[in-house]
Amino acid sequence: MSKKIFLSGIQPSGRPHIGNYFGAMKQFVELQQEYAGFVIIVDYHALHSLRDAKEMRENIIAVLLDFLAIGLDPKKVTIFKQSDISEHTELTWIFDTITTMPYLMRAHAFKDALAKDKEIDVGTFNYPVLMAADILLYSPDLVPVGADQKQHVEICRDIAMKFNNVYGETFKLPEPMIMKDVAVVPGTDGRKMSKSYNNTIPLFAEYEEIKKAVMSIVTDSVGGFPKNVYAIHKLIRPEGELKKIYEEKAGKYKELKEMLIEDLERFIVPLREKRKAFEKDIPKALAILKAGGEKAKKIAAAKMAEVREKVGVNVY
Secondary structure, X not given: OOOOEEEEEEOOXXXXXXXXXXXXXXXXXXXXXXXXXXXXXXXXXXXXXXXXXXXXXXXXXXXXXXXXXXXXXXXXXXXXXXXXXXXXXXXHHXXXXXXXXXXXXXXXXXXXHHHHOOOOOHHHHHHHHHHHHHHHOOOOOEEEOOHHHHHHHHHHHHHHHHXXXXXXXXXXXXXXXXXXXXXXXXXXXXXXXXXXXXXXXXXXXXXXXXXXXXHOOOOOEEOOEEHHHHHHHXXXXXHHHHHHHHHHOXXXXXXXXXXXXXXXXXXXXXXXXXXXXXXOOHHHXXXXXXXXXXXXXXXXXXXXXXXXXXXXOOOO
16 A cells, blocks of 8 residues: 555444544544554454343444444545454464463553453453454554553554564554543543443433533532543633633533533534434445455455465465
């Protein structure tokens, strides 16, 4: 390809929230203007938390609709699902043979999981290796991720370097891309916005849902300045305007929250309506996903042929 490449993915583990959008999805839309893109629905990653076949199918279609609704153009971005490309899991095993357990035990996500639950599945431990395979098969230049995923891209780079050192130059080393000002989007309770914390504002929420979420925002404030409300508000309105408004309305939390509700509604309405339009023709959306998988399969298969040659299993 003549253009540089970006790649990222989202798990089909539930409705996206504005943290997903500003932390990653918005970047996909912006990057597609200058880069060739690969955006993956990482359904195998979602098996850590989702073990219901019906819900998995529904979520895969939902994420596809989300991608189309935010403005991803299938002519510029290859949208596909991880499970359609068997090379992802094959390459993971090859990477497993050169990646040590002590190295993976340093991963922040693993250490956090270990602190909460001693009965951790192997997939959770091995998550960064599968993510490395997801990335390296397509030779991207950039991987836009949230701040919490930066270490996983660094692990990916380390695995690529180790493979290259052992078997010869094979994989391009990607760079993580994090927008510093929205690297971590705060939730309604002040912690990172996350479905697991139940502190989200859904990206395609209806008005009443937006109102309920905003009114529940914890008003952790100093001098009448509600930090959590402001941190969310500045994502959708210029900070220059907001500072003056928040200074004038110091201590008037209800008014500031009502303003945020209206601004969020204006921001979400066009996305919500576009998604509803795509919902009317699911077969058309699925055809886009299938075509994306066929394109990705050719690229992944070519890279795996090179890998098999390098490791010496190709004898025919």
